Amino acid sequence: MDLPAQPVSAVGDDAALVERARGSDSAAFDELVERYKQRVYATIYHMTSNHEDANDLAQETFIRAYKNLHRFKGDSSFYTWIYRIAVNTTINFLNSHRRRAKNNLSLDDVDARIQDDPDFIERTSGESPDREVAANELMRQLNLALQKLSPEHRLVVTLYDIQGLSHAEIAKITNSSEGTIRSRLYYARLQLQQLLRHYLPEKN
Amino acid sequence: MPPTRQPNDPQFDDLRRLLAMKRAERPPQETMDNFLGEFHKRLDDEQAADTARRANSWLLRLRERLGIAPAVPGDEAFPALRRLLSLKRYEHPSPAYLDNFLVRLNRRLIAEQMPPTALWARFRQSLGHRPLAYAQVAAAAALMFVLTLQFNNHWQNKQTALTAQTAPAPTIIAAAAPERQVQVTYDDTRAEDAPDGSVIMMPAGITHPRVHFVIDRVDITPRVYAASLNY
Numbered sequence: 001m002d003l004p005a006q007p008v009s010a011v012g013d014d015a016a017l018v019e020r021a022r023g024s025d026s027a028a029f030d031e032l033v034e035r036y037k038q039r040v041y042a043t044i045y046h047m048t049s050n051h052e053d054a055n056d057l058a059q060e061t062f063i064r065a066y067k068n069l070h071r072f073k074g075d076s077s078f079y080t081w082i083y084r085i086a087v088n089t090t091i092n093f094l095n096s097h098r099r100r101a102k103n104n105l106s107l108d109d110v111d112a113r114i115q116d117d118p119d120f121i122e123r124t125s126g127e128s129p130d131r132e133v134a135a136n137e138l139m140r141q142l143n144l145a146l147q148k149l150s151p152e153h154r155l156v157v158t159l160y161d162i163q164g165l166s167h168a169e170i171a172k173i174t175n176s177s178e179g180t181i182r183s184r185l186y187y188a189r190l191q192l193q194q195l196l197r198h199y200l201p202e203k204n
Numbered sequence: 205m206p207p208t209r210q211p212n213d214p215q216f217d218d219l220r221r222l223l224a225m226k227r228a229e230r231p232p233q234e235t236m237d238n239f240l241g242e243f244h245k246r247l248d249d250e251q252a253a254d255t256a257r258r259a260n261s262w263l264l265r266l267r268e269r270l271g272i273a274p275a276v277p278g279d280e281a282f283p284a285l286r287r288l289l290s291l292k293r294y295e296h297p298s299p300a301y302l303d304n305f306l307v308r309l310n311r312r313l314i315a316e317q318m319p320p321t322a323l324w325a326r327f328r329q330s331l332g333h334r335p336l337a338y339a340q341v342a343a344a345a346a347l348m349f350v351l352t353l354q355f356n357n358h359w360q361n362k363q364t365a366l367t368a369q370t371a372p373a374p375t376i377i378a379a380a381a382p383e384r385q386v387q388v389t390y391d392d393t394r395a396e397d398a399p400d401g402s403v404i405m406m407p408a409g410i411t412h413p414r415v416h417f418v419i420d421r422v423d424i425t426p427r428v429y430a431a432s433l434n435y
Contacts, residue, residue, distance in 0.1 A: 030306055037305050038296075046292060059309050066313060114294035119287045139295050142288070161289040186276035193285050200284045 014078040022069050029069075032078065033062050039163070040086045046158040047090045047151070049143040051106040057093055061086040076172060083173045087155060094151040110135045123199045138199070145195040153188035156181055161189075 014035075020028035040061055045054035064085050065072075072081055114120050115131040124134040146154050155174065159165045160181075167185075171178045193200060279286060 026310075030310075033306055033309060037302055041302065041305070042296060045296075051297065055305075055308075058305070059312055062309055063313060063316065109296065109298055111294040111296065114291060117291060117294070120291055120294075123288060123291075135294075138291065142292055157289065161286055162292045182278070183276050186278075186281075189282045189285055192289070193282065196285065196288060199288055 015074060018069065018072060018074070018078055021066075029066060032065075032082075036079070036082050037062075040082060043083065043086055043158055043163060044090050046146065046162050047094065047154055049106075049147055053093070057089055058086070061089050064089065080169065080172050083159075084175070087173055091151045091155065110139050141196065141199065145192055148195060149188050149191055153184055153191070156184045157188045157192065160185055 014032065017028045017032050021032065037058065041054055041058045044057045044061070045051070048054050048057065061082065065082055068085075072078070076084075110132075112132075114135050120135065120138070124131075124138055146157065149157065156170060159170045159173070160167070165173075167178045167181050170181045174181070
């Protein structure tokens, strides 16, 4: 699932949709959900590594957004706002289910296109000859490694390295400084590098 | 009842001899020789990591407070890891799953906005259309009713017996009981004028000049009749 960067024109559209949704136009809110459901779901999924939890939390995110639309002042974009709700909802969930998360992985489907990705071929050349099995195993290992990070570290890796957001956007979403984001990212990557050394070339 | 087996039962001799062979099992000498060394090495590593973590954490907090971005290596330091993590983008639910997302969300939103259903309606809903369930609930309700009546009768009888046993002597008054008006009837044919102008009431047949009252009904038992009468 390629997640294109937020188009500039969408920001203006979002504001209009939010305004309409505030005026009890449910179709406008549905449009906002359609726009962001993939991103919200994916962010939460990469944080929880659990299909059902991701689904529940994504719904919870949009329900909170709907109930609090009147509080959205437009200081930030709707995109940042909905991400912030998703992130807070997920981190609260992870903090209250610390033990469960590590033992409750459930994989999403792995897109068959991964088998043609040069990075995948390079990383799994010595693995199972069955590409699909190798892809699933790789995803399982990636998820296990991510689950070993603290929720805050996992969040920056998810948003930056997987979702492709910028440091500035992540700083806005998490309400912290860019320096903090860079630093968290660095320490999270150090841990991941150690945990995933089997898949990484020696010199890295 | 099967006989109790004792630990020294000869029946287990073979098993005990077999298990005793496990005593001869030893780790390789090399492992034992290196154990302490490995342990200290690991302990040192852990301590060094803890110290570094604490220092980093302290430094990070200080930098964050001062608003100084920490000088940490950026993306260029992790090219292979970044490419590996980017493969996570291939992991996603089937398109059909997310197609239904909006439907499920709207269902949940409507459910959350609905006023709470009446208890009776929810109860009926939970029973559904099963006559047997209704019959069971009716039987349970009837049983509860009978039991409640029985208990109520029993409790009332017990209370009555208890009251009869613990009723105070007529000359005792409940300490906190308020003073109340009592109804007094007397035979006015026996009333006499007292020296101070009031009327002395005397029950029939008594000629003693002491004041007496014929009390028809008293709601509370006064400590002293004369003191509690308020007229």
